Amino acid sequence: MRNYFFRRFIQSLFTIFLIATVTFFMMRSIPGGPFTRERPVPDEIMRALNAKYNLDAPLIVQYFDYMKSLLTFNLGPSFSRVGVSVNKLIGLGFPATAKIGFLAVLLIILVGIPVGIVSALKQNRPVDYFVMFMATLGVTIPNFVIATLYIYLFAGKLGWVPSFGLRTPWAYIGPILALSGYSLSFVARLTRSSMLEVLRQDYIRTARANGLKELSVIGKHAMRNALIPVITYLGPTIALLMTGSFVIERIFAIPGIGRYFVESVSSRDYTVIMGVTVLYASFYVLMIYLVDVLYAMIDPRIRFDKEIP
Amino acid sequence: MSGEPLLEVKNISTSFFSHLGEIQAVRGVSFYLNRGDVLGIVGESGSGKSVTALSIMGLIEKPGKIKQGEIIFNGEDLMKKSQREMCELRGNEISMIFQDPMTSLNPVYRIENQMVEVIRYHNRNLSRKKAVAQAVEMLRLVKIPEPEKQIKSYPHEFSGGMRQRVMIATALSSNPGLLIADEPTTALDVTIQAQILDLMNDLRARINASIILITHDLGVIAEVCSRIIVMYGGTIMEAGNERDIFYNPQNPYTVGLHQSIPSNLAISEKRLVPIRGTPPNLMYPPKGCPFSPRCSYTMRICLEEAAPTIRLSDTHISVCWLLHENAPKINGYSKGKIVDRYKTPSGS
Amino acid sequence: MPSEADYFGFVSKEESQNLETLEKSLTYWQDAWRRLKKHKLAMAGLAGVISTILFAVLGPFFSRFSYSDQILDYARTPPRLDIYEVADDYYVFLTKDYNLLRVSEKGEILERIFDTNKDLERKAYTYFDARRGLEIELDFSYNLLPGKEADYNFTLVANGGDPITEATKTVFNRTYPFGSDSIGRSILVRVMYGARISLIVAFVASLANLLIGAVYGSIAGYEGGRTDILMMRFVDILNSIPLLIYVILIMVLVGNRGLWTMIIALGSVYWVTMARLVRGQVLSLKGQEFVLAARALGVKKRSIISRHLIPNTIGPIIISMTMMIPRAIFTEAFLSFIGLGVSAPMASWGTLTEDALSALLSFPYQLFFPSMAIAITMLSFNFLGDGLRDALDPRLRKG
Numbered sequence A: 001m002r003n004y005f006f007r008r009f010i011q012s013l014f015t016i017f018l019i020a021t022v023t024f025f026m027m028r029s030i031p032g033g034p035f036t037r038e039r040p041v042p043d044e045i046m047r048a049l050n051a052k053y054n055l056d057a058p059l060i061v062q063y064f065d066y067m068k069s070l071l072t073f074n075l076g077p078s079f080s081r082v083g084v085s086v087n088k089l090i091g092l093g094f095p096a097t098a099k100i101g102f103l104a105v106l107l108i109i110l111v112g113i114p115v116g117i118v119s120a121l122k123q124n125r126p127v128d129y130f131v132m133f134m135a136t137l138g139v140t141i142p143n144f145v146i147a148t149l150y151i152y153l154f155a156g157k158l159g160w161v162p163s164f165g166l167r168t169p170w171a172y173i174g175p176i177l178a179l180s181g182y183s184l185s186f187v188a189r190l191t192r193s194s195m196l197e198v199l200r201q202d203y204i205r206t207a208r209a210n211g212l213k214e215l216s217v218i219g220k221h222a223m224r225n226a227l228i229p230v231i232t233y234l235g236p237t238i239a240l241l242m243t244g245s246f247v248i249e250r251i252f253a254i255p256g257i258g259r260y261f262v263e264s265v266s267s268r269d270y271t272v273i274m275g276v277t278v279l280y281a282s283f284y285v286l287m288i289y290l291v292d293v294l295y296a297m298i299d300p301r302i303r304f305d306k307e308i309p
Numbered sequence B: 001m002s003g004e005p006l007l008e009v010k011n012i013s014t015s016f017f018s019h020l021g022e023i024q025a026v027r028g029v030s031f032y033l034n035r036g037d038v039l040g041i042v043g044e045s046g047s048g049k050s051v052t053a054l055s056i057m058g059l060i061e062k063p064g065k066i067k068q069g070e071i072i073f074n075g076e077d078l079m080k081k082s083q084r085e086m087c088e089l090r091g092n093e094i095s096m097i098f099q100d101p102m103t104s105l106n107p108v109y110r111i112e113n114q115m116v117e118v119i120r121y122h123n124r125n126l127s128r129k130k131a132v133a134q135a136v137e138m139l140r141l142v143k144i145p146e147p148e149k150q151i152k153s154y155p156h157e158f159s160g161g162m163r164q165r166v167m168i169a170t171a172l173s174s175n176p177g178l179l180i181a182d183e184p185t186t187a188l189d190v191t192i193q194a195q196i197l198d199l200m201n202d203l204r205a206r207i208n209a210s211i212i213l214i215t216h217d218l219g220v221i222a223e224v225c226s227r228i229i230v231m232y233g234g235t236i237m238e239a240g241n242e243r244d245i246f247y248n249p250q251n252p253y254t255v256g257l258h259q260s261i262p263s264n265l266a267i268s269e270k271r272l273v274p275i276r277g278t279p280p281n282l283m284y285p286p287k288g289c290p291f292s293p294r295c296s297y298t299m300r301i302c303l304e305e306a307a308p309t310i311r312l313s314d315t316h317i318s319v320c321w322l323l324h325e326n327a328p329k330i331n332g333y334s335k336g337k338i339v340d341r342y343k344t345p346s347g348s
Numbered sequence C: 001m002p003s004e005a006d007y008f009g010f011v012s013k014e015e016s017q018n019l020e021t022l023e024k025s026l027t028y029w030q031d032a033w034r035r036l037k038k039h040k041l042a043m044a045g046l047a048g049v050i051s052t053i054l055f056a057v058l059g060p061f062f063s064r065f066s067y068s069d070q071i072l073d074y075a076r077t078p079p080r081l082d083i084y085e086v087a088d089d090y091y092v093f094l095t096k097d098y099n100l101l102r103v104s105e106k107g108e109i110l111e112r113i114f115d116t117n118k119d120l121e122r123k124a125y126t127y128f129d130a131r132r133g134l135e136i137e138l139d140f141s142y143n144l145l146p147g148k149e150a151d152y153n154f155t156l157v158a159n160g161g162d163p164i165t166e167a168t169k170t171v172f173n174r175t176y177p178f179g180s181d182s183i184g185r186s187i188l189v190r191v192m193y194g195a196r197i198s199l200i201v202a203f204v205a206s207l208a209n210l211l212i213g214a215v216y217g218s219i220a221g222y223e224g225g226r227t228d229i230l231m232m233r234f235v236d237i238l239n240s241i242p243l244l245i246y247v248i249l250i251m252v253l254v255g256n257r258g259l260w261t262m263i264i265a266l267g268s269v270y271w272v273t274m275a276r277l278v279r280g281q282v283l284s285l286k287g288q289e290f291v292l293a294a295r296a297l298g299v300k301k302r303s304i305i306s307r308h309l310i311p312n313t314i315g316p317i318i319i320s321m322t323m324m325i326p327r328a329i330f331t332e333a334f335l336s337f338i339g340l341g342v343s344a345p346m347a348s349w350g351t352l353t354e355d356a357l358s359a360l361l362s363f364p365y366q367l368f369f370p371s372m373a374i375a376i377t378m379l380s381f382n383f384l385g386d387g388l389r390d391a392l393d394p395r396l397r398k399g
């Protein structure tokens, strides 16, 4: 089993390497280069800038330089914010993004899963209908709509919460709800359907035929199997919450990584785009790796089934 | 005829209410089982055998419902028992094993964990260690090699035959009075089938349990069963002891079953003839005899009215219009007396 | 009434099998359609999808504005108008920018009445309708300047008469049923055109994904062996990448923010699920050819194709298409929202919501309608997809 984890880890590193490479060449193939502005920059300055940021070196040299600095977790300088490094920007944005993200994940796990289970056990009862109705709304209404409606209602009409920033504890509610809305609903739906599917399985009938109490049938035999797909979904979702934060941070004016990313997209700040992309992608790959590890621990079959020569 | 009745099933009907309509899976089935006997239930796929068994176990789930009938086990009506009382009973006095051993064990727990849980659930004073010892003992009884070691395995590390043995070991660990085996060998290959059947027969003698053996293969039950019920379309077609069903079948459906299986007991020199047509749609069961669309001797009345139960001997009944005194005489079929199907436990 | 003897007469095979043939005549698709019809939410979803498409395709033909027609004078009118009767049969509406519009009693906007004098200090404007010789004075200093608390925000005085503080009535905006935006374009019309863009992007991108996925999947499945393993490895890698980021990168890379950029970005990335699905089907199809060969002439080919192949392949593809389309709509909206959408004056639902965001608190209706359009469409597709899954899933057929 250790062997399997190790091989998956190497695979993940390879994927990250591929991502960094593809991202690098994609960004470098943008016509015009990072200093092209509406108003043409004088040749002199352009040359100086290119020299300063090592852009006059051959592409392949630049590539190796970039990879080398990546190895030391150095993402280079920002092109549009003079004198600020990408690391610094990310460091600035990280606390806010992480706080919101962590709370959203907590909400998804602590609410989404139990609600889904209750809904499955009360299938076709009012509770189930209510939960599924809410969850369907949650997966169909885009998060930016939820966020703006929230601001309109609670910040604008009622004035209960500030409409931007994270200065009071109350201010967290909106961003967390908007950020987790989709995944929370999805997890609830997924847990429910996975639970219903598991409850149809033969081994559940066996457990019942052996006289086990419902508590054990559900809590032990059904639960562990039902959570497998949920965990599979949760890993990448936790990472994707970060992309969700692009919009949320913009709407709620939260100074997080997502907002810097969106700003860098509109100002074509390539190093920031590249840095954040590589960072997110690595995080994502890492989460998928963790899920695989967790998965193998929950489901003993995996350790054998997934061993493709 | 040995002993007093352990189980009496009286006129049960079970339906599933899907959003497309009511599926009448079992329609008025009655039979009984004496202590120490082995009762065979045969019938094609979809004839309602499993649903009958699950009804006895009290394991019919939504959208299913037992609409009517009585199930008397050890003198008590199981239909009147609460869910909790049924839990006490299941796995303790009545055990059941299922068709597909590959999927009937929980894939994420070790065999030990699953067996010990059941053993300790029904015997709460037992220490964990003793429960493990008992589980190992049961595994040895079902002839699992090196049970002390194998008990630590996960289900996927076992073959189908081994898993079925584990299922049997678990089911028998509390010395149940009744074991319901729902096609225990269908998913296994032929040599393993024989071994499992032998094992069950052997264990029955040892712990004096009664068995209901469900199968769609007449050949399987020939040697083990003292009495046999033939089911079709959710109803009983014929019931009798081994001699009745194998050497003197009195229902075109039973005859059809014989002809469709390779058997050295009955009409062995003849070619195999599959029964033509498909089983009835239980959502709209035919209003007459469910077999009439496929029968070779369909009479007008067969399409119009459900067939009467006809007694042929002390042990033998058949549900068929052909045995009615007014029906034309057909070679191989005799005439008998109509009896009230619900008052007469079939086969008595 | 047949006699006793008739009852016990044998019947022909045809007659005895009548009942049976009646029951099984339903084909797969009839059966699926029957199931779908019983699924109320799915039918609601289907109705929603069809009306959205009609709304997008036909809607603009019934409207007098085009998506880029702007009437600056009529900017920012809400869908409901509080109108004031300042003279006999002379109704006006005051926008939040203090533009005074003459409207009909029914809610049509007739003309703008221009201001002749603006006193920003005293917060009092004067408007003059030269044709009718009507001078209207507006005082909106209430609740804005100290010492002028009142339960109204402004008063209107026509030709020196009594100040009017309360709206005569509230009517629907006939000219702009969904209101108008900051440069006086009809939001209804823009939502209709937005529907076109959003739906075109979603459909074309999903079709592209379907095509790429199907080709990729069938090559992998058909070739098998090492090709298959390699191709599926690549799919695994793609699957472990946050694709949305790559859509963003592609959009940044292409630079030009047109319809096709969006379609290319969305259509080239999300085909992984489809490739997996098609590969699986092709693999099982290969298995079925063996079955065909083995059964030689015994089983009708047509019945195998109609019973197994089509249900097993088309079903999942249709289902996954109905799931892919709302996802594409969502992603398009998301991209527009972070500033990567189609460029003005074209509009998609996403860019419409984005435009509305800045003035959310004062003009919520500008956000409400495009958001509702997105939500309703997503909801419809989701319901339809759920229903289709139930209806087409062959596993449930036995029941």
Ligand SMILES: Nc1ncnc2c1ncn2[C@@H]1O[C@H](COP(=O)(O)OP(=O)(O)OP(=O)(O)O)[C@@H](O)[C@H]1O
Residues within 6 Å of the ligand: B016, B018, B023, B024, B025, B043, B044, B045, B046, B047, B048, B049, B050, B051, B052, B064, B183, B216, B282, C398, C399
């Ligand atoms: N949970 C359920 N929901 C709906 N219909 C059901 C359900 N369980 C069984 N049925 C229906 O009841 C009928 C009888 O099923 P049953 O499982 O008893 O057949 P069987 O004789 O055991 O067949 P097999 O040999 O295939 O096990 C079938 O038509 C089946 O479709």
Ligand SMILES: [Mg+2]
Residues within 6 Å of the ligand: B049, B050, B051, B099, B182, B183
């Ligand atoms: Mg069965």
